[in-house]
Amino acid sequence: VIWLLASMSLASPEVLLETFETWAERLPQELVLDDVRPLRVVINAQDMHTYTARAEFGTLFSEAERHSRPGLVEVVVGDEQIDSSRFRNSASSRVGDVRQRPKFVRDDVRVAIERDLWITSDLSFKNAVKQYQVKRAALEQLGAPYPPDWSEAELADSVTVDTTEIDVDRLRDLVVEASAAFRNIDGLRTGVAEVLSTRGHYVLATSEGARLVQPERTTALYMWADLMTDDGLQLWDARTWLVDDPASLDSDAIAAAADALGRRVVARANAEPVDFYEGPVVFEGEAATGLFRYLAAPQLEGTPPRPRADRSYERLIRSGARVGRRLLPAGWSVIDDPRRFPDALPGAYEYDREGVAARSVELVDDGYVADLAMSRVPRKDLNRSNGHARGRVQSRWYGRLTHWVIEPARTASDRAFDKTVDRALRESGQDRLLVVRALGRTKPGGLPSPIHAVWRSVDGTETPVQALTWQNADRRVLRDIIAAAGRQSVGYMAPDMPDGTTGTIFGLPTALTGPERILVGELEAVFPGASDEPHVIPQPPLTAP
Amino acid sequence: MLLSMWLSIATAQEPTDPMLDLLAAEIDRAMTELADEDAPPFFLSAEVVATNSLVVSAEDGALHDYAPVQRRWLDIDVRIGSPELDSTHRLRSERNRRESTGRSLPIGEDAGLVRRALWREIDERYRSAKERWSKVQSDDAILVSEDAGLDLVPVEPVVAIHDLAVLDIDPTPWEDRLRKASAVLARDDVVRDGSVRLSGSAENRWFVSSEGTRLRHGHVEYMAMATVDTIADDGAEIRLSRRWMGRDPDVLPNDEDLASRTGELHDLLALLRVAPELEPYTGPAILTERAAGVFFHEVFGHRIEGYRLKHIDNAQTFKSKVGEQILPEFLTIVDDPTLRKHRETDLRGHYLYDNEGVPSERTVVVDKGVLKGFLESRSTSDTDVVSNGHGRRQSGKHAVTRQGNLIVTAEGSVSNAELRKELLSEARRQDLDYALVVEDIQGGFTNTGRGSANSFTVKVLVARKIFVDGRPDEYVRGVDLIGTPLIAFSRIAASGESNEVFNGSCGAESGWVPISQVAPAILLNQVETQKKAKPQTTPPLLPAPMAAKEGA
Secondary structure (H helix, E strand, O other), X not given: OOOOOOOOOOOOOHHHHHHHHHHHHHHHHHOOEOOEXXXXXXXXXXXXXXXXXXXXXXXXXXXXXXXXXXXXXXXXXEOOOOEOOOOEOOOOOOOOOOEEOOEOXXXXXXXXXXXXXXXXXXXXXXXXXXXXXXXXXXXXXXXXXXXOOOOOOOEOEEEOOOOOOOOHHHHHHHHHHHHHHHHHOOOOOEEEEEEEEEEEXXXXXXXXXXXXXXXXEEXXXXXXXXXXXXXXXXXXXXXXXXXXOHHHOOHHHHHHHHHHXXXXXXXXXXXXXXXXXXXXXXXXXXXXXXXXXXXXXXXXXXXXXXXXXXXXXXXXXXXXXXXXXXXXXXXXXEEEOOOOOOOOOOOOOOEOOOOEEXXXXXXXXXXXXXXXXXXXXXXXXXXXXXXXXXXXXXXXXXXXXXXXXXXXXXXXXXXXXXXXXXHHHHHHOXXXXXXXXXXXXXXXXXXXXXXXXXXXXXXXXXXXXOOOEEEOOOHHHHHHEEEEEOOEEEEEEEOOOOOOOOOOOOOEEEEEEEXXXXXXXXXXXXXXXXXOOOOOOOOOOOOOO | OOHHHHHHHHHHOOOOOHHHHHHHHHHHHHHHHHOOOXXXXXXXXXXXXXXXXXXXXXXOOEEOOOOOEEEEEEEEEEEEEOOOOXXXXXXXXXXXXXXOOOEEEOOOOOHHHXXXXXXXXXXXXXXXXXXXXXXXHHHXXXXXXXXXXXXXXXXXXXXXXXXXXXXXXXXXHHHHHHHHHHHHHHOOOXXXXXXXXXXXXXXXXXXXXXXXXXXXXXXXXXXXXXXXXEEOOOOOEEEEEEEEEEOOHHHOOOHHHHHHHHHHHHHHHHHHHOOOEOOOOEEEXXXXXXXXXXXXXXXXXXXXXXXXXXXXXXXXXXXXXXXXXXXXXXXXXXXXXXXXXXXXXXXXXXXXXXXOOOEOOOEEEEEOOEEOOOEOOOOOOOOOOOOOOOEXXXXXXXXXXXXXXXXXXXXXXXXXXXXXXXXXXXXXXXXXXXXXXXXXEEEEEEOOEOOOOOOEEEEEEEEEEEEOOOOOOEEEEOEEEEEOHHHHHHOEEEEEEEEEEEEEEEEXXXXXXXXXXXXXXXXXXXXXXXXXXXXXXXXXXXXXXXXXXXXX
């Protein structure tokens, strides 16, 4: 029995905002503990309608639809230099969470929302008082110079309401139809399409005067297929679509892409394994984006780590992003502007999670890091937010990229690019070129193995690459970019946390506009070998016995 | 072809079922394919559990979000070796087999896709069993074995197809019912956190083994629950709940009943919040019916689960005491999962077949105080016993022996008023000012291993002091019952004539399983209590937001 729920349409976010405003204003006046009062109060919630569905080989596997209101309440104590907001206790020091995470009721009943605020603000405040004492003692003991915890900013006073709703039936049909394309391809072990669609509002009120209701909506469709070869090699391929409006998803084009993706995986199973390659590599399409999103993004996100009780702050920050670092070839530049996304891509915003107006930032100038995406947590060298605080509502927020635009020193014509590639190939002594069109997933900072790549011979014929993994590929690869051609905008889900694994349908919607083809002078790749024992029992067909 | 179509055909004609056919075909194929392997399996079973559930909850007069959940889960058991010693045998190096297994199946109807998932899981479990089998053989070769019993005792294959369980409740009228009942919680500052909720679940199981067992059975459960929680001035957390539970939505309360009972819970919480904390106490106590049920489940029941008695690191409290008097003569204890109800109350611990496909059986454990035997799964406690249908698990875990409906009966019982008189006499005899009555409990836990004290804790929710000088009874809080099993049993002095059902869930090695206890109130001439742990959180600094009073 499946019930139809009474209504999934969202209630008005205004009752939430009014209640949050009242409490953000009254808490600093009324909460007192041993003469300590709150320095500031942050209250927010995401008032969201969410639909997820997963289909496999044309059959619905799972689906869920809900209206939820996850929120965050943080009462901060301290002063302008050091406050209770950011600190990692040692394992032996027990301080409750200073960031409380209520799940607000679905109904707009003010007393019910207030009773959640009553308890969560009380716990947050008491934990903050304790954490502040522990943090001060720890930092004094370490004797480390430490920038302030917080910076001044102009804050939002904006209410925008979006009433569009999710077309659940269409999305369900879409994943079922997309995954059905895999069914006709012999040899696949898995063929999945999954979708996440969210519609709703971010609601924020702070004691500093931020007052914000901002629409948020994203639809992400992720499709993947895999198989295991007789010798235990697991091969897979995947593709993501990210859109602002699910109506723009073309089901025929998606089904065709699924078919092509599935056939590529099967073709790889029969491809010749290659032990080793060292030479020029061309990254095309999504892979060209991937090169930057994995290797460059972590170098451009500037929120410093939380201080810790057991480690000097200098030690904590020395390996992070740094202004002045050479990141890209000379003449290259990068800007990030959260307000303007390419058509159809979701994620643009006027105000960030902290209620700071987003602004365009020139992150890379002439190949060198010139600025960083910042939240209100300052660094020694950058002491102001530029409106890039992002993250899940109930998680920590960091300065993150949103829509970044990469401008090469020179964009070559396709013909000039190909000539440069030919020359690089000749100089390397290789008789065929590695062309990568899609990368797998990994944590930012590393370069994922190719999931879609071909060997291109001198005569232009292409044969599939079965499997390769990179050796010693880190951000320095970017300095070895020889040429760039074309231009594209690609949307992707960045991990919620800067050090998290890249998501499929979950994460922060992000867009990158940059070259469509990139030539890297030299990379080393090796055959990864089997990842698991091969199946013992033969795979059955997708038909009833 | 649609699965639902197959099912309707199945119920109308001869006993067959497409899911059972599918499981049987894939098991046959796997057994054939693996027959030529170096280490072929001698047993393979598959269990599919389809769950259709719903939870609707409200707090302070407002509804939380909710959504129905549909899921299907597949568990596979592949065994290499022989019934005497197989690849599931517990390794000395592992404390318990806690690894989770299994995989989701699609909610859509697609036999080919289900078959594909079956293949993946059987293949994976076989490879895992093969690796484990080499470790079991190694243990067996080099370590002294004290284990007794078989790893997979033979059973007669069973074929049975029961009607599918269907969840039949419309949550829409419940939205207002829950809003109204939960509004009580916002009327003052007593309740810090609380909710009122409705849940319903229909669970259907399909089980097939390579031995020929083919089963389809299911059950449905509905529950309404009010939960309230507060912090006393000394930082103690107090939590109370009230449940209505059964297989028919008729067991659920109406608007008025739900609201008034939630109000009663609120009022009791207000009383307990200001009640004194009980100092550590030794002396006589009555455990009322529900409390006695939990006492027997924790202190006695876990020690007669045969699986535990196999292992050298278990204290094996009763292993050598079959035929001996271990409880007072007036007590008889059976575990009877075949019982659906006790009087008018549905029993949660009822099931027709256990998770190893064995029909459940009424098992007499203690007869007139004499130990008769143990609860057994297919991994038995000794070589001369068989399974009595107590192999249970939560999806994704390995089945071990667990309790179902533990029923304690007493002969020569007295009325509860008489029991109270005996309690006061015992208190006077021990020269005490008061004795203790434990009225309600939250649950408990026990340790049955050898590594630390073989003790138990019964977590008390509501208790009263009964004064020998006739003063009015006084609620106390912050108390847990503690002790060790053999001494505790020796202190049982009398029992009351009425009994009650405690329906709950028990968590152990094989996950959470529904259980019931039925027991009379018992008088123990000595118990020991300790203070309950408390988080030391101070009450909120600000006054509670409250709902406007009607008419104000």
